Amino acid sequence: MAAADSPSAALRRRDLCSRGIRLAGKMRSDVIDLLDTYVERQGLDASASVVAVEGVPAAAAERWDKQTGTQRLLDNLAAYRAFRALLAQMLEEQREQLGEADAALGQALAAVLLQVSAFAYHLEELLRLESRGPPSEEGAGPPPLPHLGLFERKLRGLGVLRELAQWAVRSARDLRQLAKPGPGSSSAPSPAESP
């Protein structure tokens, strides 16, 4: 924690939190826009319910308010690494499926993928500031996806995006919690701030 105690580390941490929160906000905004585009382009029903997608971490946490800051960061990092892989696969599938015909959807997916990647970088940096260091990605990614049909892939994509939107909200709250000054940065947030 020595690094976290230095003023520069505190500034760096605050800056990372601040920009992470805004990035999460933008990511959510973009994902919601992307959802609309995706549903439209993929011919899906916006109200279609999607069961939990395998490999997609759930944003909801039963004891969110009890989590420490590090735990929050680790959960976030695991989730976004998973999203990064899922979105990359979706982008690949989308290119295979639509080719360059729907460049806007591909660009939007690529932009969200970049943001997910950037957010993961934020989380890794914060973990470094926590003197924790990011865990290795080896084995941390989602298991190899089973071969799915086209429609299933569409539904899975819809589920990924919806969950990502949820995570964006949660991540913003997690980072706000982390950004609060004081030694209790890694302590559990108050129940009032729980989502």
Next chain:
Amino acid sequence: MFSAWNWVAHGLYLLLNIFFLEVSGGLVQSCGHIIPESPVLALGSNFTALCILNESCLDFGNIYANQIIWKIKNRVVPKEQYREINRTVSSVTFNDTSSLATPLTCNILADGQIEQNIYGITVTIGLPPEKPKNLSCIVHQVSKLTYPMTCTWNPGRHTFLDTHFRLKYRWPQENFPDCIPKDVNNSCTITDVQFFVNLEVWVEAANALGKAESDPLVLDPIEIVKPLSPHNLSVNSGILPTVLKLSWENRISAAVMKLKFNIRYRIIGDTNWMQVPPEDTASPRTSFSVQGLRPYTEYVFSIRCMKEDGVGYWSDWSEEKTGVTTEDKPTKGPPIWRIIDASRSPASWTVHLMWKALEPFEANGVILQYEVTVRAKSSLSSPPEKYSVNTTNLTLKLPNGTYEVTVIARNRVGASPPSVLLIPASNSKAPVKNVRTLPKDGKLWVGWTAPNSYVLKYVIEWCLVSNSSDCITEWQNEPGNVQGTYLKGDIKPFKCYLITVYPLYADGQGSGQSVKAYLQQDRPSKGPTVQTKKVGKAEAVLTWNHLTVDEQNGFIRSYTIFYKTIDGNETAVTVDPSKTEYTLSSLTSDTLYTVRMMAYTDEGGRSGPDFTFTTQKFGKGEIEAIVVPVCLAFLLIVLLGVLFCFNKRDLIKKHIWPIVPDPSKSNIAQWSPQVPAKHNFSSKDQMYPEGSFTDVSVVEIEADDKKSFSEQDLKPFDLLKKEKSTSEGHSSGIGGSSCMSSPRQSVSDSDEGEATQNTSSTVQYSTVVLNGYRDQTPVQVFSRSESTQPLLDSEERSEDHAGGGDSATQRQQYFKRNGGQDETNTDRPCFERTKQITPANEGDLVGFAQLQISGQSSQPLGIELEKNTQEAALSDVLQTSTEGQTVRPETVEGSPLSVDEMPKSYLPQTVRQGGYMPQ
């Protein structure tokens, strides 16, 4: 012979080896090559090239490295730069590649004569790339989700080589593909960037001589965003007439950035923008109410935005939208003034009321009408007259008096406060003083000194004074606490304005004080046209007309008259501008002068046309002074001549047309003293009919017989003189040749009554002339002669004799009587007689008086009397100086000749005097 053929064969072989030594598979193999092949060299560096000859050429061509010649283009490289490394390799070294050029060739002198090319290379010279500098980036928002980032940099110096620039960027954990500029070398655009992650950006420049990288730029692209301006701006009028509400849409997500705004606005037609205080719009929003606006005014609005924290760039201003505030009541009444025309009737006025339309910011709406109320102050009981007009003037005919005029402007919302103008019966209050003007800042400022009394307000009237147009009055109101103002109108330069200031009091009005002014003066547009009114010998009176107001362009400060002769210097005279006439003096007479005139304002002068005139040769009165005396002298001479001729008329007459007596008409019988001549005339005609001669005798006289004029002979002559002094008037001569006695003595005068009475006792001869001489009317005259001598041949002869009296041998002929006596008297008798009279006693004067009576004219006599008096005096002198010669005084006086010649003139005198010629 063999040697020659050998050389020829060798040469051919060499050529074939050099150029086409061996053709194998379409490739040409040369006799050597250069290392390095087509190098790229840094400008200013040193460079060494090697030319390596093929071994095969050595055997057949007999060529070696020492025969190699290096050339740059066609220029031979100095031998000092060569080095023969071995028999097949030659090197050349350049210390500075700037002296290099393409191609660099390796050549050889075959047989020491023929230069042949072995190989050549292309040398490329350039510079390594410089480190790109001043890298900067900006993210332009082009749509809601698209944020391309454009980075620019300074590529550095020109490298003369193909240099590639790449914009590199990366996240700490992720690299992105390079951005490669298209067509330019100093900017590149990354199509999309992600915010909230630091991006490291740098530029890499590379060419054949190396590569260089700029300093990296680490930034979060969100900090360099230039967002799109808000759009769909709308302006809505609110409830209040001073408020407009703006609404818009932002085109950047709040999740990306929070915005702050600038709102600017202006009145339409105005160029100056006003801005809503930035602190009022420093937070994210999509609407704003602008307050403090003018009622019924159209405004133009525009808005822009940027990141809330001020990091980044302002967007462009949005499209402009207009909105109009609602109407409100006019804030003030229209300024009012009047022009009173009292010329038509002394008892009533024609009052032209005029007021100015309210400014838009005062009208606060559309003025629908003006309500004018005129109330006579003198008769408070009478109701006020009310008028509703749509124009800004009203003409009323009012009796003389004091009136209060009120004007109200009304729009849809309500009425303005009233404007009140008091029209007094007379402008009896104190006027302003010291009205002055001053051009300032392109406007005309009018100042005045306020009167001592409290002034409610001032009215400044002005109009443009011009010959071509009437004075159209403009006016403006000023509050009573000022003493100067700028004229609010289109005041033109170089034009004359008449400005009048009126003070308005609560109970009256002061008379106007006027001043003329120019906003800007210029030289007059033309000069005065000068001309002469009167030209004299040494002076000329010049006149000119004043320039018209339109020509003056300013206040005429002076006139200057320039005048000169053709070859003389120009003389300038400054004249007061009020004058229209000037007299040039001290001019040279009879000289051509050129005169012109300049009119000066404060800004300079302009000359009028030249005018020439010539001064007169003579001054006023000079001609008269010369001509009058000359004329007088001429007249005098003429008069004297006339007098002279009159005096000498007998002589002249005799010379020109002498009267020849008609002997045929002579009648001696009738010519008797006892018989009155009158009685004989009729009988004479009867007795001597025309053309008949009676008795003609001719007497010849030796007139020059001096001996006959002895002293003794002269004695009786003296006696005769005495007798003559008393009776001369009674004597008569033929032909009337005596100037004094001719009228009576002349036959033609025929005063026979007197002639008869004057007949002396001496023998008298009669002469009868039948025919007239020359043009004279023949007169049959009975004439008598006092001479006792017989008649001579003719009077001409005697005349000749008298003229040449000194001729002793000349004979004189008398026609019946000795007319020569009379003829000799033509010159002398008068003088002789006066000579006799002057020394004589009073008895002699009696005779002279008789002569006067007998004369036809008294004037010659008078003159002759004067002459006689002078001559008498002279004779006195002579008498006293020549004592003992008193016998001959008349001789001395009778002729101006010398004393020695005197005796020559005795004969005719004696004949005349005595009427007797001794024979």
